[in-house]
Amino acid sequence: MTGWLRVIGLGPGAAGLRTPEADAALAEATDILGYGPYVGRVKARPGQRRHETDNRQELDRARHALFLAEEGARVAVVSSGDAGVFAMASAVFEAVEAGPAEWRALDIAVLPGISAMFAAAARLGAPLGHDFCAISLSDNLKPWELVEQRLTAAAGAGFVIALYNPISKARPWQLGRAFALLREVLPGTAPVAFATAVSRPEERLVLTTIAEADPESADMRTLVLVGSAGSRLIARGEGERPWLYAPRSARP
Amino acid sequence: MTGWLRVIGLGPGAAGLRTPEADAALAEATDILGYGPYVGRVKARPGQRRHETDNRQELDRARHALFLAEEGARVAVVSSGDAGVFAMASAVFEAVEAGPAEWRALDIAVLPGISAMFAAAARLGAPLGHDFCAISLSDNLKPWELVEQRLTAAAGAGFVIALYNPISKARPWQLGRAFALLREVLPGTAPVAFATAVSRPEERLVLTTIAEADPESADMRTLVLVGSAGSRLIARGEGERPWLYAPRSARP
Incomplete structure (x- = not known):
């Protein structure tokens, strides 16, 4: 064989x-x-x-x-x-x-x-429809300063950001620190989505803003998407989550 | 209905x-x-x-x-x-x-x-195994200066970069300009892969370095992957393309 x-x-x-x-x-x-x-x-x-x-x-x-x-x-x-x-x-x-x-x-x-990021994006609308990046918040295998450097560079350049490995028992503070850093760069209204266990029975979606984002909304199965100043929300009917998307065009 | x-x-x-x-x-x-x-x-x-x-x-x-x-x-x-x-x-x-x-x-x-980027990555090995981003080189809907700003930010922060819409008749010079810019930030040995029509009969893969990368290797169906200083190549037997991957650990 x-x-x-x-x-x-x-x-x-x-x-x-x-x-x-x-x-x-x-x-x-x-x-x-x-x-x-x-x-x-x-x-x-x-x-x-x-x-x-x-x-x-x-x-x-x-x-x-x-x-x-x-x-x-x-x-x-x-x-x-x-x-x-x-x-x-x-x-x-x-x-x-x-x-x-x-x-x-x-x-x-x-x-x-x-991927988790594209499954989450599809549920939310099209938040990754323009330039985007993916960053792991785990500092097991890279120094935390490098995570911060990448978050700052990505948000400053207008990328939508997918955060992998946002939180766990062994890494309880990293997501909160990341949000604090991103608040210094992004407008407070920039949307943040917590997409947990997408397509599984326990699927859960939370849509908020970077100003209001609470790390407690994430667990080990959560993909966190952080929008940019260009991200758009489309209100729908009562009780329905707005669509979140990135327009195809972008301005600096 | x-x-x-x-x-x-x-x-x-x-x-x-x-x-x-x-x-x-x-x-x-x-x-x-x-x-x-x-x-x-x-x-x-x-x-x-x-x-x-x-x-x-x-x-x-x-x-x-x-x-x-x-x-x-x-x-x-x-x-x-x-x-x-x-x-x-x-x-x-x-x-x-x-x-x-x-x-x-x-x-x-x-x-x-x-996605094209993950299909291409799978063929090549695991080049997106660590923090990465995706950037469209089309300047139909965003100013070229914004593309340059994002390329510089991403390469400077150590992201592996997937380039979408690298070249077309209407956009003949953008990929060459992007390579020139990336050569100022990355070591010349940083790997570059051209992945065209992955999984289709006309699939074609070209693996080179940023120093040697030739925009002529791309067409409208090509996904271009630009590695970082941390990207690794694993030599295999004669006539076989090396594996390209991103280690799980990263240093600034």
Whole structure:
């Protein structure tokens, strides 16, 4: 048997947002590896081995996957959203670069998925319809000063900002600090959206402004979108959330 | 019949990269609207009307779609990639905001797709595995000085940059100017990838450096990715393109 490794983006959760390409690879895999809740989204199949690991063991999981593929297994490493966006694909390539030369000859492919930021944007309207950026607020692997530098540069240049990894028990203050920093650069009316578990039963959307944004509206499953001075809201009927979008045209 | 409007991201091209949610909406639609080549990707169905329009008529197309939905049609407006990323979703909401109040009560939804940037990234490795941004080089709807300001801010802050709308007959010089600007900020070895028509038969990938990057490598279908000083290449066997990825950790 010739082994392979597929790094698979499962999309935000709903089956209708998972690609046929991802489904096909999952059906052929002998081994599924990933953070427990993500592996739990994959239908169990007879004879298929499931390796559920903790959220923080990305590099160990990547090495494990490469060992299995080298031995001939068909290995699926699963991430939520898109595997290339603050997810497992980078960890796999870090492991390849640092690992034995044979790993560079393995049959590896990354299968893209619907990212959390685009799923959230679609629900809200079209807030990423113009220039935008994505920043992880985790300071596990980069200094906090770099996060601040990037937030300031992005908001100052008028990018709409998607914040990944906004908050967790281990990182309780970062989102509040980010909002405080962004308030110095953006008008207080700039919209902020908290999009939690989009497309899953527990989906929750909160739309507010940077002046009013409360870090408590976010948890580990939340994608936070921070609009720019150019972001637009379209009021709808009573009880309906306004549409949020970025016009195609922009002024400095 | 109750009309609706779905703004649908078709993904980069391959059927395996289109979501089941998008396929289901396309099957139920009475009218398909979009730029000709994108409508051409949708299987023709008996009784379904197809409205193929030119690339530049986004706002007219959006209004047309809203009129049809108001009259009771089930309308699919299709974009390549993700409809919310430099595509039709923003044009639809611009038309809603400027249009009659009744349009705000229409049943509108955006269905996300696999974006060109994530499809390209997956083929190359994981170049967007850390903080990144997306910038359109089109200066039809924003002044070129704003493009330059954003390029400088993004590269200076260490973002990996995805360039949309890099080049066309009407915009022949912008990509060369962008490269020249980026050469002043980035090390000459920063990787640049040209990803054209990913997942389609004519797919073409070119990997080079910012020092060597040639705008002639791009056409209208190309997504250009500009790495940062932190981007990594993993050499593979003879004749194989190196993997390109962003490590999870970053330094200022």
